[in-house]
Amino acid sequence: MSQYRTFTADDAVAYAQQFGGLADPAELVRAEEIGDGNLNLVFKIYDRADRSRVVVKQALPYVRCVGESWPLTLDRARLEAQTLVEHYRHCPQHTVNVIHYDAELAVMVMEDLSSHQIWRGELVKNIPYPQAASQLGYYLAQTLFHTSDFYLHPHKKKEEVARFINPQMCEITEDLFFNEPYIGHEHNAYPAQLEEDVLALRHDDELRIAVASLKHRFFAHAEALLHGDIHSGSVFVAENSLKAIDAEFGYFGPIGFDVGTALGNLLLNYCALPGLLAPREAAAGREQRLLDVKVLWLAFVERFQALAVEKTRDVALAFPGYASAFLHKVWQDSVGYCGTELIRRTVGMSQIADMKTISDEAMRVECIRHAISLGKTLILAAPHVEDIDALLARIRQNG
Amino acid sequence: MSQYRTFTADDAVAYAQQFGGLADPAELVRAEEIGDGNLNLVFKIYDRADRSRVVVKQALPYVRCVGESWPLTLDRARLEAQTLVEHYRHCPQHTVNVIHYDAELAVMVMEDLSSHQIWRGELVKNIPYPQAASQLGYYLAQTLFHTSDFYLHPHKKKEEVARFINPQMCEITEDLFFNEPYIGHEHNAYPAQLEEDVLALRHDDELRIAVASLKHRFFAHAEALLHGDIHSGSVFVAENSLKAIDAEFGYFGPIGFDVGTALGNLLLNYCALPGLLAPREAAAGREQRLLDVKVLWLAFVERFQALAVEKTRDVALAFPGYASAFLHKVWQDSVGYCGTELIRRTVGMSQIADMKTISDEAMRVECIRHAISLGKTLILAAPHVEDIDALLARIRQNG
Numbered sequence: 001m002s003q004y005r006t007f008t009a010d011d012a013v014a015y016a017q018q019f020g021g022l023a024d025p026a027e028l029v030r031a032e033e034i035g036d037g038n039l040n041l042v043f044k045i046y047d048r049a050d051r052s053r054v055v056v057k058q059a060l061p062y063v064r065c066v067g068e069s070w071p072l073t074l075d076r077a078r079l080e081a082q083t084l085v086e087h088y089r090h091c092p093q094h095t096v097n098v099i100h101y102d103a104e105l106a107v108m109v110m111e112d113l114s115s116h117q118i119w120r121g122e123l124v125k126n127i128p129y130p131q132a133a134s135q136l137g138y139y140l141a142q143t144l145f146h147t148s149d150f151y152l153h154p155h156k157k158k159e160e161v162a163r164f165i166n167p168q169m170c171e172i173t174e175d176l177f178f179n180e181p182y183i184g185h186e187h188n189a190y191p192a193q194l195e196e197d198v199l200a201l202r203h204d205d206e207l208r209i210a211v212a213s214l215k216h217r218f219f220a221h222a223e224a225l226l227h228g229d230i231h232s233g234s235v236f237v238a239e240n241s242l243k244a245i246d247a248e249f250g251y252f253g254p255i256g257f258d259v260g261t262a263l264g265n266l267l268l269n270y271c272a273l274p275g276l277l278a279p280r281e282a283a284a285g286r287e288q289r290l291l292d293v294k295v296l297w298l299a300f301v302e303r304f305q306a307l308a309v310e311k312t313r314d315v316a317l318a319f320p321g322y323a324s325a326f327l328h329k330v331w332q333d334s335v336g337y338c339g340t341e342l343i344r345r346t347v348g349m350s351q352i353a354d355m356k357t358i359s360d361e362a363m364r365v366e367c368i369r370h371a372i373s374l375g376k377t378l379i380l381a382a383p384h385v386e387d388i389d390a391l392l393a394r395i396r397q398n399g
Numbered sequence: 400m401s402q403y404r405t406f407t408a409d410d411a412v413a414y415a416q417q418f419g420g421l422a423d424p425a426e427l428v429r430a431e432e433i434g435d436g437n438l439n440l441v442f443k444i445y446d447r448a449d450r451s452r453v454v455v456k457q458a459l460p461y462v463r464c465v466g467e468s469w470p471l472t473l474d475r476a477r478l479e480a481q482t483l484v485e486h487y488r489h490c491p492q493h494t495v496n497v498i499h500y501d502a503e504l505a506v507m508v509m510e511d512l513s514s515h516q517i518w519r520g521e522l523v524k525n526i527p528y529p530q531a532a533s534q535l536g537y538y539l540a541q542t543l544f545h546t547s548d549f550y551l552h553p554h555k556k557k558e559e560v561a562r563f564i565n566p567q568m569c570e571i572t573e574d575l576f577f578n579e580p581y582i583g584h585e586h587n588a589y590p591a592q593l594e595e596d597v598l599a600l601r602h603d604d605e606l607r608i609a610v611a612s613l614k615h616r617f618f619a620h621a622e623a624l625l626h627g628d629i630h631s632g633s634v635f636v637a638e639n640s641l642k643a644i645d646a647e648f649g650y651f652g653p654i655g656f657d658v659g660t661a662l663g664n665l666l667l668n669y670c671a672l673p674g675l676l677a678p679r680e681a682a683a684g685r686e687q688r689l690l691d692v693k694v695l696w697l698a699f700v701e702r703f704q705a706l707a708v709e710k711t712r713d714v715a716l717a718f719p720g721y722a723s724a725f726l727h728k729v730w731q732d733s734v735g736y737c738g739t740e741l742i743r744r745t746v747g748m749s750q751i752a753d754m755k756t757i758s759d760e761a762m763r764v765e766c767i768r769h770a771i772s773l774g775k776t777l778i779l780a781a782p783h784v785e786d787i788d789a790l791l792a793r794i795r796q797n798g
Contacts, residue, residue, distance in 0.1 A: 149618040154573060155566040157618065162561035167554040174553060178715050205720060212721040215713075219548040219556070220622050314614075316577050321604060322611040 004061075004074060004105055009033060012043035012056040019100035019109050020045070020054040028053060039063060039072065039248065044112065052114045054099065059106040059248070073168045076248040077106035083164070083250025084110075086225055091142035094135055096236070096245045113243055116236035123232055123269045124357050126277055126285045133292035135242035136235060136262055137299025144255045145307040147225035150317050161222050166251040169228070170218075173249060177340045178215035181347035182208060190347045190372075193365045197372050198347050210379050214336050222252035230258050231341070232265040233352070256333025259300060263334060264341030264375075266292050267395070268354050271342075271371040275358030290392050297334075297388050301327055335391060336382035342375030374398045403460075403473060403504055408432060411442035411455040418499035418508050419444070419453040427452060438462060438471060438647065443511065451513045453498065458505035458647070472567045475647040476505035482563070482649025483509075485624055490541035493534055495635070495644045512642055515635035522631055522668045523756050525676055525684045532691035534641035535634060535661055536698025543654045544706040546624035549716050560621050565650035568627070569617075572648060576739045577614035580746035581607060589746045589771075592764045596771050597746050609778050613735050621651035629657050630740070631664040632751075655732025658699060662733060663740025663774075665691050666794070667753050670741075670770040674757030689791050696733070696787050700726055734790060735781035741774030773797045 007015065009031035017025040027047040035042035040059050044052040059077040063070040081101035088095040101108035119132060149157055180187050182201055190198055201207060227234070228249025236243040270289040273282040308323035317323070345352050346368045355371075358364035377398050378385075385391050406414065408430040416424040426446040434441035439458050443451040458476040462469040480500035487494040500507035518531060544550055551559065579586050581600055589597055600606060626633070627648025635642040669688040672681040707722035716722070744751050745767045754770075757763035776797050777784075784790050 149615055154570055154618065158564040158566045158569070161621075162564050165557040165561050167557045170557070171553055183714070205718075208715075208718045209721050209724055212715045212718050213724060215715045216548055216721075216725065219553065220620055222560075222621050223619050315582070316607075316611045316614045319604075319607045319611050322608045322615075325608055325612060326615065 006060065007041060007043070007056070007058050007105075007107065009043060012041075012058075013045055015107065016043075016045040016054050016056050016109055019102075021099045021109075022053060031056070039076075044114070052112045054112050055110045057108050057110060061106075074106035075103075076166070076169050077101065077108065078103040079164065079166050079169070079250050080246070080248035081108045083225060083227065083247035084245075086147060087139075087143040087227065087244065087247065090146040091139050094139035094242050094244055095143070096243050110245075113236045113245070116238040116241065116243060118233055119235040119237045119242075120232035120265070120269075120353055122237060123266075124272075124276060124353050126273065126281065126288075128288065129237045129239070129242075131240050132235075132237050132242050133266070133295040134299040136230075136244075137296040137301075138303050139242065139244055140230070140255075140258055140262065141300045141303035141307060143227070144224040144258060145304050145311070147252075148223055148255070149314055150308055150312045150323070153313070160225065161252045164225060164251050166228070166249065169249045170251055170253075173228070174215060174218065176348050176350060177344045178211055178218065180349065181343045182211055187349035188347055189349055189351050191365045191368060194347075194369055194372065197369055201343070201347070201372070201376060204376070207376060207379055210336065210382070211340065214333075214340055214379070217254045217333065218257060221254040223255045224252065225250060226253045226255070226258045228253070228258070230262050231352075232269070254330075254333050254337075256330045256335075257337045259297070259330065259334040260337025260339075261341050262296060263293055264338040264345070265352075266296065267338065267374060268342060268345055268352060268371055270395070271374060272354035272358060272367050275360060275363040275367045276354070290395065293395075294388050294392060297331075301331075331387070332382050332385075335378050335385050339375040339378030339380075339382065342371045342378065346371045346375070370399060405459065406440060406442070406455070406457050406504075406506065408442060411440075411457075412444055414506065415442075415444040415453050415455050415508055418501075420498045420508075421452060430455070438475075443513070451511050453511050454509045456507055456509060460505075473505035474502075475565070475568050476500065476507065477502040478563065478565050478568065478649050479645070479647035480507045482624060482626065482646035483644075485546060486538075486542040486626065486643065486646065489545040490538050493538035493641050493643060494542070495642050509644075512635045512644070515637040515640065515642060517632055518634040518636045518641075519631035519664070519668075519752055521636060522665075523671075523675060523752050525672065525680065527687065528636045528638070528641075530639050531634075531636050531641050532665070532694040533698040535629075535643075536695040536700075537702050538641065538643055539629070539654075539657055539661065540699045540702035540706060542626070543623040543657060544703050544710075546651075547622055547654070548713055549707055549711045549722070552712070559624065560651045563624060563650050565627075565648065568648045569650055569652075572627070573614060573617065575747050575749060576743045577610055577617065579748065580742045581610055586748035587746055588748055588750050590764045590767060593746075593768055593771065596768055600742070600746070600771070600775060603775070606775060606778055609735065609781070610739065613732075613739055613778070616653045616732065617656060620653040622654045623651065624649060625652045625654070625657045627652070627657070629661050630744075630751075631668070653729075653732050653736075655729045655734075656736045658696070658729065658733040659736025659738075660740050661695060662692055663737040663744070664751075665695065666737065666773060667741060667744055667751060667770055669794070670773060671753035671757060671766050674759060674762040674766040675753070689794065692794075693787050693791060696730075700730075730786070731781050731784075734777050734784050738774040738777030738779075738781065741770045741777065745770045745774070769798060 012031040017028050030046050031043040043056040045054050046052050059074050081098050084098045097111040099109045227247050234246040266289050270286050273285045312318040411430040416427050427444050429445050430442040442455040444453050445451050461467045483497045496510040498508045626646050633645040665688050669685050672684045711717040
């Protein structure tokens, strides 16, 4: 059994030579550490022709951006690798391929995605990827349906729930999504000008009860093996290609959490665009984002529905009409979790490039204010928004 | 480590001498096997003065009433013992005390409850236990609150969910509650005269979708450590005392399943009483059962609410008003699961003494017909029945 040590660039090259599954491993010569996340070392491994060939990712035993004072379990590397392996099994075209992983070293070797870009960066630059929204919806349907009670044998499902309990990573979500933005907390990172808006969240009883309910469902509703953090920074895109990465938050939770996170990042970009682009481009970009929201949801729901008809194995859940009824609950959950994503990304700790890139300070504050307001609206409206068109109408109403 | 062998009466005595925690173990001299359930050997262990002193319960590796052709995991003995230990921790006054258990032998030693009677038998004879309904509501609140996300640390909760996965026993419930009564199945045991009533269940689309949703919640909603089978045959009563036993179906599931099962058994008795008693006594008994239903629910909800105010440890779920909002969902779940209990005990495999004791055949059929009809009404009405008084009104309407 291997013993944990933090990899150097040379370690990463040697590891990729051994476990990268390449026909010409001796060609690998150097590694570049590119981790811009908070939790891991990420090495691109290059060959003699200076082409990157595979990626080596290693979990660090603490939160990187905070330091060793915030320790974090290495078991998340196992959870990430196993989540990606499961998702790849059901949606290879949109899940990064894990070539090898080692739980003790908390390391995995993955396919190189240098031909792709992180979607968030492209959204910030308003570069269109016409297939991305439908591809992400398809990914969510494939991965979530096949790990749900519709498809898994009940014995297998229960074993999988136990295999994927993820206490430490879930705790981060539990705190960052559902606690900190709604109480005074040192992690919060909103502009001082928005103090009143943030205080209004704290003092909105109906909102706080709705957020408690969303947190409770995040705790208790083991509906499917979630990605757990499927924001636009966890998605690589290229022309007609999309790949999900970074699944260390994977666990069995409510399907609407994944769907809502994905929708929320499109809406965060929607709120940010007036600060990123000239007015005419911003208006067109925003229309595109709303279309993306609609396309993502419809791609998800249509694919899930089709899978339910074709492949449901549970005799009771297969009854005609049940999948639709369930998907309506998923819809309500999705709208609510979408709202929490908007608020945790603006009020809370995990600020995003969409907003940070806005150079005009006043404009940035207004865009953030809009996202907070929209987030609140969505959380409160979630049980009442009938369908995707009603959602888009609400979003337009909100400004 | 001990190795599994089926206990003889002598084995049971020797085991009780060793592990019964008695000051005078040598006094134990004989065992009587009293298991009337389907799954286990149950020995009462007597001393020289012919007083029963402790109970030894051993799980058999198959379903007793069917035989060795239906094998069943011995791990259920661990799950039962651990569920009872957890419940005893939070409600010692209403949970049988497990003195010792051994996972390998699938055996446990429990306190003797010879001073008590099985509640179902007393209900059949219409013998009043004025405290029983409120005590059972209290037991449900204590055990379910303290194993829920309101109280358990999120790390601990996730570990407990994994420790208590119970695939084989859950599968029995999944089949017997949610599948077999709604499809043609050889296990079903309703009177031939009710074929049309049963066919009507199968062909009621709205009902089938509602049952699918209840099954899905049984699969996925890990709200608290349930007893899992808290019918009136799993409850011992005496004057001013109540003890829950038989927790081999324990797992983390929807709180409303336990509450609904408990309510359902009172209503099954309500439906049976006209066949068990003379008209005037039956009418009075039925009023008492409806009062029991109300008292049980109110005792549960008031105690859960009080615990939520005093002892909720999760900062978001502690927000004032959230517990009430959640308990309204528990209410809706309870009404739905109550309906499935009525149907699975009449249409399905697990027939009950309340009905079987009715000697007049035509009357027995009518009582069963009433229970099926009420079960269907409750499943369909569950999302719309506002509160306990509205439920009682519906029950009276139903006849």
